[in-house]
Amino acid sequence: MKDYDFSQIENKWQKAWEDDKTFSRELPDRRGKYYVLEMFPYPSGKLHMGHVRNYSIGDALARFKRMNGFDLMYPMGYDALGLPAENAAIKHQTHPREWTESCIATMMDQQKALGLSYDWSRFLATCRPDYYRWNQWFFLKLLEKGQAYRREAPINWCGDCGTVLANEQVIDGCCWRCDGPVVQKNLEQWFLRITDYAEELLADIDTLTGWPESVKTMQRNWIGKSHGAMVNFRDRDTGAPIPIFTTRPDTLYGVRFMVYAPEHPDVLKMAQGTDREQEVRAFVDKAMNQDKYQRAADDKEKEGVFLGRYAVNPLNGDEVPIYTANFVLMEYGTGIIMAVPAHDQRDFEFAKKYGIGIKVVISPPGEQLKESDMDRAFVERGTLVSSGPFDGMDNEEAKEKIALYLEEQGIGSRTVQYKLRDWLISRQRYWGTIIPVIYCAKCGIVPVPEDQLPVTFPDDVKFTGQGNPLLSSESFVKTECPSCGGPARRETDTMDTFIDSSWYYFRYCSADYDKGMFRREDIDRYMPVDQYIGGIEHAILHLLYSRYFTKALRDCGLTSVSEPFTNLLCQGMVTHETYKDATGNWLYPAEIVKKDGGVFKLDDDSPVSVGRVEKMSKSKNNVVDPGNIIGEYGADTARMFILFASPPEKQLEWTDAGAQGAHRFLKRVWNTVQSVAEKLQDTNPASGEIDGGILRLTHKTVKRVTADIGERMNFNTAIAALMEWLNAFTAYAGADGADPATLRYGAETFLHLLLPFAPHIAEELWRDLGHDDMLSLRPWPAFDPALTLDEEIEIPVQVNGKIRGKLTVPRDAPQDGVLAQALEIDNVRAHTDGKTIIKKILVPNKIVTIVVK
């Protein structure tokens, strides 16, 4: 018998699929489309286990759908613009393009070594002009529609690097790269008006029935809709309007002070000329220089200063002092709040600290709350007091009533606020899509004419790590105004790379098209994505931006799709035990050995301490390299283990023993099918009736595997079913008198079911059974429901809820007979004799229950 030479087999079939164009061919007789998509990777040059898990899940589903006759879309590409390439350029003095392209090449090789059935003819890389050209084109469309705009906004600025930083790139108020101070700065930046879509993005979450609850909740929280009222307070002395947003109009009679965000442009103006001016200026300066993250820290003490001015409450004429304080955010609402210390914990703390009075306007029903007794704000439901005409009203009702009254009086209006901000897309970086506009002293902001797209990367730039490299290219920056022909300057900001990933799944549908972003008919054919698979870390960013882009594309008349991803699967992390040697150094799994119930270092046998199971990460060295695993066990084993060990959305702990278990299974498959192939050589063609036991087991297995992949995406139970089948079949095949027709039927059906998980070995064994077509393109086996049911059924018999015996009866046997038989069982008798039977229950083909007293 041949050995299971996985390495030779896997190379052979990967090449065969490529030569045959097995997965990029148009297939006949399809029954509808299915689009499987994995989140495209950033080409770092090295595949990790998280990728392998992602692709193993997607490929198993894709192969299943292909065999089930679907017009399958299953593409792969690269999210190839971004900072790492630029940092590599600075470090190694290479061009980001070279670094990225070489990473793409190695990454693709590693993906091909996994035997994934992508249609590589749809390949895309976002760093290539044929892709980012359409980013630019669409940006201009958005600009035309007012969806893209430029405004001044506060951002994180690192003076040493001369660039903006994302919030997550600011660590303890310092730049993550140069450790220099980061300051808040107002800069002109490009934004996309995603807030225009806040309501639709929120409402449509309800239509995403195929998404995990957790992701939908995170998106809802992020959009952060709240109902409330705008109320117009006034400055007592100048009469200037002081608009505020509140969700608690029911507490309006309890307002004791007002607070402005320190960044609010009116703060300094208001303090001007009062005796507070110096104090206010000092406070604002301090607040402005503080890192936003620090200022919002949990344990941060509330601090503020009185502006020396007063506001008038439009509802009851109360005059209250105006403060500025660190806990009020400029970005939310109007940047000004009304403060009700009796009924808001933050306001309560602030009032206590600065000796401001408290006024109760809501009391628990039937009680009178006293200010002097309060040690915290009262925020529960209650009844209004000291609120003029609204006294005695339930506070929930008063929210609506008071808001209506404000509208009647023209001093406020009911309104809705969102936490969602417009999307800041400007980046002072090189390796991103260049924003296609030109600045002309005479004409202002002028879009680059469509026929001049794409605006490509200039190559005469220096990567110094200081500032935006694009600024160093004079040939790029200096240009002519497309409108008046005069001297002009190109935009040097590039787009956030999340733009690239917000529409790539549309592009796959028309990857070769050069007249537009995509062809309408291709989108109509394949969109939306039926199953999207990726990590939970994109729950907000990528998935929200993509939903926004999809709606924006629709509103530009380019598609009729409203939601991009029908079903979303968020795979769990890949984890591994951690190891430390005696001196506390992290060890790689490859550096240790487990023996005699202990764990030791491979090179010197010194003891190793085993730490927690944690997400695979370079910092703890607990990483297993997919390349090594494929070398040692093969891609089929790696895929098999990953899918078997855990359901896809749960955490997966990589264990070497588990991988060996998966490998053992494949070897058993190999040995069993090879022995069948040998037997069939002598006795072919097989004829005659198929063994009833194997026939029923096989139909049952087809049914289970079909549902486990197609309906539940529980690959682990599908594989368990295959293992059970193999255990039974191996026993049958090894016994005397195994029938050739049964052997052929069983082995051939099984290989179809195995293929989505372990495609190489399945193809090879299919060949060895004497076939010369591609198993990958064969139809999925059907099952006969009648044959998935056993003829005889074992039924447990309970007395008072405890099992006292079992009964083997034909399926659908008459109920009376079954009950009579059940009562005859010795052990059942032992528990019923001398007692009164008060109830007999028979669930057909399931269980018999007798209740006695």
Add this chain to the structure above:
RNA sequence: GCCGGAGUGGCGGAAUCGGCAGACGCAGGGGACUUAAAAUCCCCCGGGAGGCAACUCCUGUACGGGUUCAAGUCCCGUCUCCGGCACCA
């Protein structure tokens, strides 16, 4: 604090609609083959009690209650863990 998810053998997990808890695999134990080892194959494997034994009984799905002939599954309450958000007025 708020929101979401989860707690089942030594371990990963299964039980899909309220109907035999622990499928399948890993680890462990025993046996076969072998000069020996590896590989492979077979058997056992939640806890406790009784029996020579086939077997029988009790107990068990985080904890406390409840509904039901029957609960891992449904309801009420509690605890723990994981993830997200968090001064959003």
